Amino acid sequence: MSARILVVDDVPANVKLLEARLSAEYFDVMTASNGTEALALASRAECDIILLDVMMPDMDGFEVCRRLKTDPATHHIPVVMVTALDSPADRNRGLEAGADDFLTKPVSDVVLIARVRSLTRLKMMTDELRMRAITSLEIGMQAPERSAVADTGRGGRILLVDDRQSSYERLATILAAEHTIDVEPNPTEALFHAAEGNYDLLIVSLDLNNFDGLRLCSQARSLERTRHVPILAIADPENSTRLLRGLEIGVNDYLLRPIDKTELLARARTQIRRRRYTDHLRDNVQNSIEMAITDALTGLHNRRYMESHLATLAEQASTRGKPLALMILDIDYFKSINDNYGHDAGDDVLREFAVRVRKSIRGxxxxxxxGGEEFVIVMPETDLHVAGMVAERLRRSIAGEPFAVHKGTKRIEVTISIGLTTLEQKGEAVADVLKRADTALYRAKHDGRNRVVSQAA
Structure with missing residues (x-):
């Protein structure tokens, strides 16, 4: 998915330069010439990342960033300050205002694009959690937005992986003023330590003796228990290329030696705040309301959740001018399965069907x-052609292998019919999209079942 980048600068030449660089990498670029305009665009959720100049006439970038980060509606949007100011005091002032990074002009294309891509991945993940949390709010759960804005980012648990004693002693002393610090000087033990410690942040030196710090970062990203823990990498200036590689594999932020005390604390607080926010979102969505939104038999979301969340997805698609595909699936002759093999067998089929559906779609x-043997799949930013390929793949997955029932003692053939359509018209009612998909499903069943029928808007 292409991120939408908002470039804020009062100098047209600077705007054009950044716009050209980002467009060449297939990002959608929006522009604003002052802070007031930027705040308005951000409040309408029209951007994924903000590249913000500091020196502007009506409102400087520090104040714009502060307002963005103290507004519950915009605090989650990553902000990168891009400015000619290069003193540690200026950089720290930006980080204290809540900026996710502070890049000094002239910024190399490689550094800029690597940082934007890294933050894009983070924003996409957070957006998915936020969208589901909005649905949770609608059915009575409390959103964590205001607590996230008030969070100072202090009091975190940090694991520092560094095998140079002079380095880790200084860093630990600095961090201990605000956090609980564990030091792991043995990089071969670091991953086990991280998995067991329930940490809010991992700080990893990339200049370890006889060990690849990037491999440790990659392993932390692949392990379930550390996958969502933010990583702050530290390296010597000559290793800047490795840092860019680190951003590609999931490092969240970085610092170059010599480490400025204030900047280290500011970047640690930023990462810990973000970790707590996303954890709160996951708790709201995946734990607190699981029973209210999940179908107990299949583990998929239920109709109540779908109707609320689909409205959110459709509104977002209309606002951004993006396609939204929807398919209704029906298990063919399901009544005969219950009649011939019993309702327990029917339940076995429904459970296995849900497993195969999950394997065939994106996260x-x-x-x-x-309801019953009918299912709905909604695919954001997907046109009719791509959705048709997914639907056909799913149909083959169901028909291609018999379903085990009665604890594996019997295997029965199962097929499905699929009706497919897309939301193409801005503001179209969700009910109309569902009705169109249902009409396509009726045609699929009327034409012989075990097939996909598409119907355009």
Whole structure:
């Protein structure tokens, strides 16, 4: 998915330069010439990342950033300050205002694009959690937005991985003023330590003796228990290329030696605040309301959740001018399965069907049990052609292998029919999209079942 970048600068030449660099990498670029305009665009959720100049006439970048980060509606948007100011005091002032990074002009294309891509991945993940949390709020759960804005980022648990004693002693002393610090000088033990410690932040030196610090970062990203823990990498200036590689594999932020005390604390607080916020979102979505939004038999979302969340997805698609695909799936002759093999066998089929659905769709897609043997899959930013390929792949997955029932003692053939359509018209009612998909499903069943039928808007 292409991120939408908001470039804020009162100098047209600077705007054009950044716009050209980002457009060449297939990002969607928006521009604003002052802070007031930038705040308005951000409040309408029209951007994914903000590249913000500091020196502007009406409102400087520090104040713009502070307002963005103290507004519950915009605090989650990553902000990168891009400015000619290069003193530690200026950089720290930006980080204290809540900026996710502070890049000094002239910024190399490689550094700029690597940072934007890294923050894009983070924003996409947070957006998915936020969207589901909005649905949770609608059915009575409390959103964590205001507590996130008030969070100071202090009092975190940090694991510092560094095998140079002079280095880790200084860093630990600095960090201990605000956090609980554990030091792991043995990099071969660091991953086990990180998995067991329930940390809010990992700080990893990339200049370890006889060990690749980037490999440790990559392993932390692949391990379930450390996958969502932010990583702050530290390296010597000559290793800046490795830092850029680190951003590609999941490092959240970095510092170059010599380490400025204030900047280290500011960057640690930023990462810990973000970790707590996303943890709160996950808790709201995945734990607190699981029973209210999940179909107990299949583990998929239920119809109640689908109807609320689909409205949110459709509104977002209309606002951004992006396609939204929707398919309704029906298990063919399901009544005969219950009649011939019993309702226990029917339940076995429904459970296995849900497993195969999950394997055939993306993490951002929404799969729900609509009722009985009918299911709905919603695919954001997906046109009719791509959705048709996914639907056909899913149809083959169901028909290609018999379903085990009665604890594996019997295997039965199962097929599905699929009706597919897309939301193409801005502001179109969700009910109309569902009705169009249902009409396509009726045609699929009428034409012989075990097939996909598409119907354009």
């Amino acid at each position: 951002i897609d929404l799969a729900c049990r609509y």
